[in-house]
Amino acid sequence: MVAAVVRDSPPLRVGELVIAIGHPGGFVGAATLGIVHADEGARDGRTPRWVRADVRLAPGFSGGPLADAAGRLVGVNTMIQGSLALAVPAATVAAWTRRSHALVAS
Numbered sequence: 001m002v003a004a005v006v007r008d009s010p011p012l013r014v015g016e017l018v019i020a021i022g023h024p025g026g027f028v029g030a031a032t033l034g035i036v037h038a039d040e041g042a043r044d045g046r047t048p049r050w051v052r053a054d055v056r057l058a059p060g061f062s063g064g065p066l067a068d069a070a071g072r073l074v075g076v077n078t079m080i081q082g083s084l085a086l087a088v089p090a091a092t093v094a095a096w097t098r099r100s101h102a103l104v105a106s
Helices: 090-105
Strands: 017-022 030-040 050-053 065-068 073-081 084-089
Touching: 017 050, 017 073, 050 073, 073 090, 084 090
Parallel strands: none
Antiparallel strands: 017 030, 017 065, 030 050, 050 084, 065 073, 073 084
């Protein structure tokens, strides 16, 4: 098994192809394609709070990876807002994981 390569989402561009992977209805490894609409709500001017894309997230896709066309992880799918899916950017997930690990280790 190979670990996923993480790509920070700030380099994502509107119009870029993304792939959501999930397990809707117990079907393992389902994928759906979409287009990036925006990296939204940057707090620090670099890391966006959300990646918005028009991928179709059926129940079972939440919590699954959002990847770019090269297969690099760009976010974690969370929910639908209107007709757009929202994903937490990979950089945000990585920062949270580092902070959580440091708290557990101390």
